[in-house]
Amino acid sequence: MIKAIIIDDEPLSISVTKEYLQHYRDIEVVGECNDGFRALKMIAELKPDLIFLDVQMPKITGLEMLELIDADELPAIIFTTAFEEYALKAFENNAVDYLLKPYSQERFDLAMERLRSRPRMKQNDVQQLTSSHSSSRIVLRDNGQIRIIALKDIRFIEADDDYVKIYCSEGVFMKKVTLKYYENALPSELFLRVHRSTMVNVNYITRIEPYEKTSHLAILSTGDKLQVSKSGYQLLKEVLGI
Amino acid sequence: MQWSQIKEQTAWNDRKDEAERLAKEAELLKLRHQLQPHFLFNSLNSINALIVAEPKEARKMVQQLSAFLRGTINTDHALIDFAKELEHVQLYLEIEKVRFGHRLMVNLTIDDSALPLKLPPLLLQPLMENAIKFGLYGTTEDVLIDVHAKYSGGFLEISISNPIDADVSTQQGTRFGLKAIMRRLYLIYGRDDLLTTHNSENTFVATLKVPQQS
Numbered sequence: 001m002i003k004a005i006i007i008d009d010e011p012l013s014i015s016v017t018k019e020y021l022q023h024y025r026d027i028e029v030v031g032e033c034n035d036g037f038r039a040l041k042m043i044a045e046l047k048p049d050l051i052f053l054d055v056q057m058p059k060i061t062g063l064e065m066l067e068l069i070d071a072d073e074l075p076a077i078i079f080t081t082a083f084e085e086y087a088l089k090a091f092e093n094n095a096v097d098y099l100l101k102p103y104s105q106e107r108f109d110l111a112m113e114r115l116r117s118r119p120r121m122k123q124n125d126v127q128q129l130t131s132s133h134s135s136s137r138i139v140l141r142d143n144g145q146i147r148i149i150a151l152k153d154i155r156f157i158e159a160d161d162d163y164v165k166i167y168c169s170e171g172v173f174m175k176k177v178t179l180k181y182y183e184n185a186l187p188s189e190l191f192l193r194v195h196r197s198t199m200v201n202v203n204y205i206t207r208i209e210p211y212e213k214t215s216h217l218a219i220l221s222t223g224d225k226l227q228v229s230k231s232g233y234q235l236l237k238e239v240l241g242i
Numbered sequence: 243m244q245w246s247q248i249k250e251q252t253a254w255n256d257r258k259d260e261a262e263r264l265a266k267e268a269e270l271l272k273l274r275h276q277l278q279p280h281f282l283f284n285s286l287n288s289i290n291a292l293i294v295a296e297p298k299e300a301r302k303m304v305q306q307l308s309a310f311l312r313g314t315i316n317t318d319h320a321l322i323d324f325a326k327e328l329e330h331v332q333l334y335l336e337i338e339k340v341r342f343g344h345r346l347m348v349n350l351t352i353d354d355s356a357l358p359l360k361l362p363p364l365l366l367q368p369l370m371e372n373a374i375k376f377g378l379y380g381t382t383e384d385v386l387i388d389v390h391a392k393y394s395g396g397f398l399e400i401s402i403s404n405p406i407d408a409d410v411s412t413q414q415g416t417r418f419g420l421k422a423i424m425r426r427l428y429l430i431y432g433r434d435d436l437l438t439t440h441n442s443e444n445t446f447v448a449t450l451k452v453p454q455q456s
Contacts, residue, residue, distance in 0.1 A: 009342070013288070019291070034345070037382055038382070058378060082283035083283050101284060102289075
């Protein structure tokens with residue numbers, strides 16, 4: 001038996017998916033919920049094999065929710081969405097299917113067929129998908145709590161092994177992604193990679209001082225001092241026009 | 243200046259004024275017709291669900307959606323009664339209530355003094371849409387939208403409040419609706435102080451003031 005969860009903030013939208021699923025005797029809907037927070041709990045508890053996932057939902061989007069699922073708990077995913085300005089292209093290239101609302105039983109059946117023949121989405125694929133969907137905030141887990149951090153509150157991001165450390169007004173938080181990921185995902189006019197292991201929010205920079213022979217230090221309004229590499233300095237000069 | 247030159251100058255000015263007026267009208271029309279594709283496709287999806295389960299409800303929703311769409315493509319520029327705009331908003335609310343069920347509640351407190359007052363068409367609905375979107379996507383709890391309208395010191399004053407979660411930095415796009423409304427108000431009245439917003443810990447309030455001719 002395949003265990004499925006339907007996640008959508010519109011009850012009628014869930015009922016269409018359930019109706020279309022009636023033809024599938026090997027799929028059991030074990031849960032349904034209306035937002036990503038409840039969905040994360042449900043996924044951890046019920047460990048479904050498949051989720052139907054709406055994109056625009058309360059508080060966190062379906063894509064942000066995916067980023068918060070542990071890699072080994074990631075179910076197969078079929079996106080259901082009414083209209084997505086940016087993400088469709090990314091969906092097309094990925095090991096996943098999306099259904100545009102309102103979808104027919106036939107299109108639904110095709111998605112189910114693809115699901116059985118395609119390889120499952122991995123956490124890497126999720127990151128590829130979410131990094132192309134530029135956002136104005138970062139969503140992460142902190143001691144089991146979900147935090148939503150606005151980009152404007154983030155001073156800088158530092159690489160730390162498999163994680164990054166995010167320095168913001170409310171503290172320092174960890175997230176399991178690479179700095180490279182954020183180079184793609186964050187707006188390039190706001191966050192600059194000034195060093196192999198650092199990205200900085202340009203709005204916090206108050207001055208730049210020479211440091212040792214070939215590098216510099218960026219001094220932030222909060223007093224933080226960040227090392228700037230030679231190429232990082234070039235980048236800063238270009239973006240800040242100095 | 244020669245008489246013929248003056249005439250030419252006047253004609254040129256007239257053309258310039260006319261061109262500016264047309265550009266302004268086109269922009270106003272475009273701003274007014276910014277129908278949210280999300281709303282349309284999701285409404286169709288709700289209808290798709292109802293067709294099998296509750297055919298009568300499906301038919302009702304088709305009719306509501308049609309009436310609503312007809313209202314949005316009305317190209318009349320004249321000011322309309324607030325009572326008329328309210329009817330259009332009610333249609334919109336009925337559809338949203340079908341989509342979101344009990345999660346969405348709307349309280350309308352309309353002073354009788356407001357009903358005959360005038361405003362540009364399709365101004366209130368996008369404001370409601372913004373509040374509903376903001377509310378529904380800003381919290382996972384039930385959403386109560388409070389609307390107050392009254393006559394106050396030469397203005398039709400409408401305030402719309404929606405709940406927000408303090409810890410949520412808004413999803414993209416929620417503020418766009420307000421910018422379009424501000425631009426429209428500026429083009430019509432030449433003022434940029436007619437739409438104001440206020441953020442408290444758990445509520446977001448937008449207040450619209452529409453000047454009335456005495």
